[in-house]
Amino acid sequence: MSVFLPLLETLDAELLAPLARVGPVIVSSLANYDTSSFPPCSRYILLDHDSSFTLDEIISYLDNGAEKVIIPLPWANDIIGIIPSERLMLLLDVGAASAVSDRIRNGVSGVLIKTPTVDPDLISSVSRFFSQGSLYVLPTTPISPSQTLLRNLWGTKAGLVIPTSQLTLSISSDKKINVADAFITPLTSDRSDGLFATVVSSFLQGGRSLGLVYSSVASIKESILTGKGVYHSRKHGLWKKGETSGATQDVVSIRLDCDTDALEFSVIQHGSGFCHLNRASCFGGLTGLSALESTLKSRLVSAPAGSYTERLFKDSDLLRSKIMEEADELCKAESKEDVSFEAADLIYFALTRCVAAGVSLADIEASLDKKARRISRRPGNAKAQWSNRSTTKTSPPPLGSPPKPEVNPDEPIRMRTYDLGNISKPDRAKLLRRPVLNSDQMIAKVKPIVDDVRIRGDVALRELTAKFDKIKLTDVVTFPPYASETMQIDESVRIAIDKAYANIRKFHEAQVENSTLVVETMPGVTCSRFARPIARVGLYVPGGTAILPSTALMLGIPAQVAGCKEIVLATPPRSDGSISPEVMYVAHLVGASAILKAGGAQAVAAMAYGTQTVPKVDKIFGPGNQWVTAAKMLVQNDTDALVSIDMPAGPSEVLVIADCTSTPAFVVADLLSQAEHGVDSQVVLVAVNLSDEELSAIETAVDEQAHALPRVGIVRESVAKSIIVKASSPEEAISFSNDYAPEHLIIHLKNASEKVSQVDNAGSVFVGPYSPESCGDYASGTNHTLPTNGYARQFSGVNTLSFQKHITSQEVTAAGLMELGPIVATLADCEGLEAHANAVRIRLRELAK
Incomplete structure (x- = not known):
């Protein structure tokens, strides 16, 4: 970080050259000069509030040489996560600092604070809030820059933005400060003679060290202003390198070290070299x-x-x-x-x-x-004349990131096997990895869709449904009462749904918090907590490769039980524009207040922002593909949407732990029940002390059962990426499972119920040979909307409490305030919040009358 940043107002070549030697310069995006004519220097592009830029234009600045762009706060949500944090700074009014979210603060490398007055105490408090990045202060009213001001700001870990109209190459005055004076402000010498150790490196040889010299304040100023290597000789004073020998230096840049007590000069060396022995370097010849x-x-x-x-x-x-x-x-x-x-x-x-x-x-x-x-990247594919050339050897797939397998219908459907007993820690860690999901890339793809729906509402929904679902709709929303003909289903299916509904409702009703928690923390001070339903919820029910009325049950029942006032159910329409009658029937059972006939990112956007006909919701639930997941992540971080989501989502996954008491056919059936969800499904078998013969029996059964499934094509791809992990004991197996944190954990062990107490991380656990994961998916009563991708370490599956929020209250009596008030006032004084303390003391004074 520099003690100051110059804000370039005009293209002054005489001033720009010295500025380029000491650090980056800020260039306004509204400047009308060509930055390609600049000398080599770092440029920060200031994107002004009153300008308008597309994301592509901002990326173009960075691709064309700018080191960073400085963006206004209102733009941050749209840019952060797409452009790397080290290439972004935030332009912020000083009064808005407390409004910056952790996501935005962590998404930039520094902050440019606009303030009418430079108050070091205020800047110090802002600096603590942005302690992870650099902080610069941009005064909005004219000030007189001075070394004292720069030094005071530097003490708060902040630098000053100085317009070039207030910088000079002449002697510093009340109105202008010399560039070299500004640069040397933070320098502190630990030597009695006041000199600074200076490393000289070669710009043309990749920073190779040429030698060690000493600099004085005077020599540094001379080097900055003239662009020539000037140092301090402890014998002769000011030493202009090469003045007699001809081995001069052009200074490219001067940098301070992290302790501001040493410097590095990057130079272009001319003549015989830097060393007095006519060598390129004092440290020997080139290598x-x-x-x-x-x-x-x-x-x-x-x-x-x-x-x-x-x-x-x-x-x-x-x-x-x-x-x-x-x-x-x-x-x-x-x-x-x-x-x-x-x-x-x-x-x-x-x-x-x-x-x-x-x-x-x-x-x-x-x-x-x-x-x-560069921010934008080319695909990186080989040109045609090279792409078809074969190599001499094909490497095996690395652990944790197998390539998409070649589909050969004649080969057995097999998993890959690893042994925890002879695997290294790094390789064990790779076994725990899920496929890499480029969330930033996906968010960039869904953002135009989300923005389109946010701006154009139903019109955009109809166009996007025609584009993606190949169906033209007149109305995108259906409201109750739902026509009976839309819910015509087979009687056996209706009975099954009704029984599943009863079981799931019974389990979720038991989770409702109706009572109020009341605690008297001290005499006269009563604190309470009570639950209230989230008023408006959106439930996303995927379509795609399967019809999922079960998901409608799992999301709709807890919303209904919790007492949500509005339940908007979104699901992709069928080819004729209708909704699956099974899903329609469930929507009727759970009391859905609206059915949105849309899928993908457009459905998420419609529920997040609301449209002319789609009600806006407060929280969105439900699984979906990567487009749905990315859209959910995008809208939850948009303060305009004011919507939350249930949890991050990824491909479906199961981990099965089995020992010699297990039934191979049961184990295999459980594995394949998840493998058929999609080609990216994650399937893991942890085999406890199974012999080669027992493992072989399981692998044979995988192949046999898979070929009997109608979705064998999907299963073949997902199983090829799945793994068998050998463990030496149930404890080792459960330890691996806890590290993996699976969505579904199935325990096929002797005395399986005794092992549940050892489970720390899992979305849902299925205990014993007669508890297939399918029961939890459909009708046992537990919820099947569960955390994936290892998020079971931090998240619970969807439950009734997911649809409720908790509110706290407190009631303090006069006697209670007499006891509690002095404590509160003392703590408020400690934090420097006088108004907080006054709110207590004004009451205490009244009570004391």
């Missing part, structure tokens, strides 16, 4: 790539006649062929030694090509840095 570059540059000028390097420089076809040859050799190399050998050859020929074209290592590093800073 590695720098040495190779130096040799090639000299050979380009005077290569021995007939040498191989001369041939390469003169014969471009030969050089091209050698680069391609060595690249191919590197791709084929396998051992560490072979890879390093072939890479060295390739680098030699590639660097020869660069030197011939006048490209230096510094140019390559600058290009690498520029690519690393």
